[in-house]
Amino acid sequence: xxxxRQAQDIISLGLVKGAVAGLIGAGVGRGLPAGVRLAMGLxxxxxxxxxxxxxxxxxxxxxxxLGAFRGWMRWVLAQPEKESREPTSGWARYFSFDTNHKVIGxxxxxxxxxxxAVAGVYALMGRLEMAQPGMQYMGPGTYNxxxxxxxxxxxxxxxxxxxxxxxxxxxxxxxxxxxxxxHLNALSYWFIPPAVFLLILSLFSGGFDTGWTAYPPLxxxxxxxxxxxxxxxxxxxxxxxxxxxNCGEHQPHHHHFQAARPGDxxxxxxxxxxxxxxxxLPPAYLHPVHRHGIPHGGPGxxxxxxxx
Amino acid sequence: MGMRFFDPDKGxxxxxxxHLFWFYSHPAVYIFVLPGLGVISEVLPGFCRKPLFxxxxxxxxxxxxxAGGALxxxxxxxxxxxxxxxxVPMMVTTLxxxxxxxxxxxxxxxxxxxxxxxxxxxMLFVLTSIIVFLIGGLTGVPQGIVPVDLYLTDTYxxxxxxxxxxxxxxxxxxxxxxxxxxxxxxxxxxxxxxxKLHWAAMSAGFFILYVPMFWLGLHGMxxxxxxxxxxxxLQLPNLVSAIGAFLVALGMLIFFINLVRSATRxxxxxxxxxxxxxxxxxxxxxxxxxxxxxxxxxxxPPYGYGIPGSVHxxxxxxxxxxxxxxxxx
Numbered sequence: 302x303x304x305x306r307q308a309q310d311i312i313s314l315g316l317v318k319g320a321v322a323g324l325i326g327a328g329v330g331r332g333l334p335a336g337v338r339l340a341m342g343l344x345x346x347x348x349x350x351x352x353x354x355x356x357x358x359x360x361x362x363x364x365x366x367l368g369a370f371r372g373w374m375r376w377v378l379a380q381p382e383k384e385s386r387e388p389t390s391g392w393a394r395y396f397s398f399d400t401n402h403k404v405i406g407x408x409x410x411x412x413x414x415x416x417x418a419v420a421g422v423y424a425l426m427g428r429l430e431m432a433q434p435g436m437q438y439m440g441p442g443t444y445n446x447x448x449x450x451x452x453x454x455x456x457x458x459x460x461x462x463x464x465x466x467x468x469x470x471x472x473x474x475x476x477x478x479x480x481x482x483x484h485l486n487a488l489s490y491w492f493i494p495p496a497v498f499l500l501i502l503s504l505f506s507g508g509f510d511t512g513w514t515a516y517p518p519l520x521x522x523x524x525x526x527x528x529x530x531x532x533x534x535x536x537x538x539x540x541x542x543x544x545x546x547n548c549g550e551h552q553p554h555h556h557h558f559q560a561a562r563p564g565d566x567x568x569x570x571x572x573x574x575x576x577x578x579x580x581x582l583p584p585a586y587l588h589p590v591h592r593h594g595i596p597h598g599g600p601g602x603x604x605x606x607x608x609x
Numbered sequence: 610m611g612m613r614f615f616d617p618d619k620g621x622x623x624x625x626x627x628h629l630f631w632f633y634s635h636p637a638v639y640i641f642v643l644p645g646l647g648v649i650s651e652v653l654p655g656f657c658r659k660p661l662f663x664x665x666x667x668x669x670x671x672x673x674x675x676a677g678g679a680l681x682x683x684x685x686x687x688x689x690x691x692x693x694x695x696x697v698p699m700m701v702t703t704l705x706x707x708x709x710x711x712x713x714x715x716x717x718x719x720x721x722x723x724x725x726x727x728x729x730x731x732m733l734f735v736l737t738s739i740i741v742f743l744i745g746g747l748t749g750v751p752q753g754i755v756p757v758d759l760y761l762t763d764t765y766x767x768x769x770x771x772x773x774x775x776x777x778x779x780x781x782x783x784x785x786x787x788x789x790x791x792x793x794x795x796x797x798x799x800x801x802x803x804x805k806l807h808w809a810a811m812s813a814g815f816f817i818l819y820v821p822m823f824w825l826g827l828h829g830m831x832x833x834x835x836x837x838x839x840x841x842x843l844q845l846p847n848l849v850s851a852i853g854a855f856l857v858a859l860g861m862l863i864f865f866i867n868l869v870r871s872a873t874r875x876x877x878x879x880x881x882x883x884x885x886x887x888x889x890x891x892x893x894x895x896x897x898x899x900x901x902x903x904x905x906x907x908x909x910p911p912y913g914y915g916i917p918g919s920v921h922x923x924x925x926x927x928x929x930x931x932x933x934x935x936x937x938x
Binding site: 401403407410424425432434436440441445448455459462467472476479515 | 615616617618621623626627630634637640641644648775779783786787790793794818833835836837838839843844847848850851854855857858861865868887888889892895896898899900901904905907922
C-alpha cells in the first residue's frame with residue numbers, strides 16, 4: 302500500500318506529467334511536417350523540420366502537462382483564483398510548478414549544480430584524453446563534441462546559477478514577499494529542464510564539433526546535434542528574458558509608490574499593474590511597499606538609507 | 610532549415626555571424642561575472658567587520674563594466690579578417706574596461722585593510738576569487754592588444770585566461786555564496802571542516818590545472834584540437850594540467866558530499882549565523898512562506914560593520930505591534 306501511494310505521489314509530480322506529455326507531443330510534432338510535406342508532394346522526411354516542430358509541440362505539451370498554464374487559464378475563463386499558498390508536502394513542490402520565489406531559487410540552484418557536474422565530467426574526460434599525446438580513450442569527433450558541450454553547458458549552468466541566487470535573494474534583500482510576476486517566474490525556470498534534455502540528446506545525435514560559439518561555415522555543415530544545441534540555447538535564452546522581465550519589473554512599483562505615498566505600512570500595488578497581466582495576482586502575492594535600501598548594485602543603490 | 614544568412618556557399622556572410630554572436634555574447638560573459646563580483650562585495654565586509662570601502666564607486670563600476678562591455682566585441686575577431694579601422698577602437702575600449710574592474714579590486718583591498726579578517730569558508734572562497742579574478746584580468750590585457758592577440762588567438766593562453774576570469778568572477782564567488790547563504794536556505798549550517806577541505810583541493814587544483822595552460826599557449830598549443838605532436842615537448846604541462854583537473858573534481862566531490870550531509874544532518878542554523886546586516890538575515894532560517902511578518906524598515910547603511918550603534922533595518926514582531934527588533938550590529 303505504501304509503495305502504491307509513493308508511486309502515485311511520483312506520478313502526480315508536475316515534472317513527471319510534463320515529461321510524459323512532452324515526449325508524446327514531441328513524437329506527434331515530429332510527424333506533422335512529414336504530413337505537410339507529403340501533401341505538398343515533397344519527400345516526407347526532413348530531419349531539420351521534424352526536430353524543430355517536434356521540439357516546439359513537445360515544449361507546449363510539456364508545459365501543459367506540468368500545469369504551467371493552469372493559473373492563466375483560470376484567469377482567461379474568469380474562474381475564481383484558487384488561493385493555495387499552503388505548501389504541498391515537503392519535497393514534492395520542488396518537482397512541480399510552484400510560484401514561491403524561494404522554491405524557484407532552490408530549483409534553479411540545484412539544476413545549475415547538476416549541469417555543472419555533468420559538464421565538469423565532460424571536461425575531465427577531455428583532460429584525461431589530453432594527458433598524453435595520441436588518442437587513448439575516444440575519437441577526435443567525440444573529443445570535439447565533449448569540449449563543445451562542456452562550454453555551452455557550463456555557460457548554461459552559470460546563467461541558471463545566477464537566476465537561482467537572484468530569485469532566492471532579491472525579494473528577501475528588498476523586504477518583498479515574492480517576485481512581481483510569480484507565474485512568469487516559475488515558467489522561466491521550467492524552460493530549463495527541456496533545454497538540458499536537448500543538450501544531452503545532442504551528444505547522441507551526431508554531436509557538434511564547432512566549440513560553443515557555433516561559427517559557420519562549420520556549424521552550417523554540422524550534424525543534427527548542432528541543431529539540438531541551438532534549440533536548447535533558444536530555450537535558455539527565453540528563460541533568461543522571462544526572468545529579467547520579472548526582476549526589472551520589481552523596482553518601478555516600489556519607487557512609484559514611495560513617491561505617491563511615503564510611509565512604512567504595506568500598500569498593495571494592484572491598481573498600479575492594471576493593464577498588465579499583473580492584476581491577476583491574488584492578494585497574498587502583493588508585495589508590501591516600504592522604505593528600503595537595495596543592498597548591492599540595484600537601481601537607486603546609494604548608501605542604502607536614502608529615502609526617495 | 611535552408612536559411613542562408615551565414616552560409617558562404619549560398620552568398621551568406623560568416624563574419625556577420627561572428628559580429629552578431631559576440632555583440633551578444635561578450636556582454637553576456639560580463640553578465641556572468643557581475644553577480645559574482647556582487648557576491649564578493651556583499652560577503653567581504655561581513656568577514657572583515659568593516660564597511661565596504663567606496664560603496665558608491667563599487668556600484669558605479671558595475672555600471673561602467675556593463676556599459677563598457679557592450680563596446681568591446683570586436684576583440685574576439687582580430688584574427689578573423691574584420692575591417693582594420695575597427696580594430697584600434699575595439700582595442701581601446703577593451704583596455705578601458707580594466708579601469709572599472711580595477712576600481713572594484715582596489716575597493717576590496719581597502720575593505721580588508723586593517724579589518725578583523727575571519728577566515729571561515731565563505732571568506733576563503735572570496736579571497737581565492739579576488740586573486741584568481743585579478744590574474745584573469747591582467748592576462749586579458751595582452752590579448753586585448755591587436756598584435757599580441759594575433760599571436761595568442763585560439764591558443765591555450767586564451768583557455769587559461771577565460772577560465773581564470775570565469776572561476777574568479779563566478780565559480781569561486783558562487784561557492785562563497787553557497788557557503789554563506791546555505792544556512793538561510795536550509796536552516797542548517799554547511800559543514801566547515803569539509804568546506805575548508807573543499808576550498809583547499811579546489812583552489813590548489815585550479816592553479817595546477819590552468820597555470821600550465823598559459824605556458825602551453827605561449828608555446829603554440831592550439832585549443833579545440835584533440836591531439837598534439839609528441840615531438841613538441843608539450844607532454845609534461847598537459848599531464849600536470851590533467852592532475853590539477855582531477856584535484857578540482859575531488860574538491861567538487863567533497864562539496865557535493867558536504868551539501869547532502871549538511872542538508873540532512875547539519876547543525877541547526879540560527880537566523881543570522883554570520884552576524885550580517887542585510888534584510889534576509891532578519892527572517893528566520895529558512896524564511897517563512899511570505900518572508901516577513903510585517904514590512905522591514907530600512908534605517909541605515911547595509912554595510913556599516915563595526916560602526917557602533919549603526920543599524921541597517923528594523924522589523925516588527927509578528928502581529929505588527931510597535932516593538933521593533935534589531936539586526937546584529
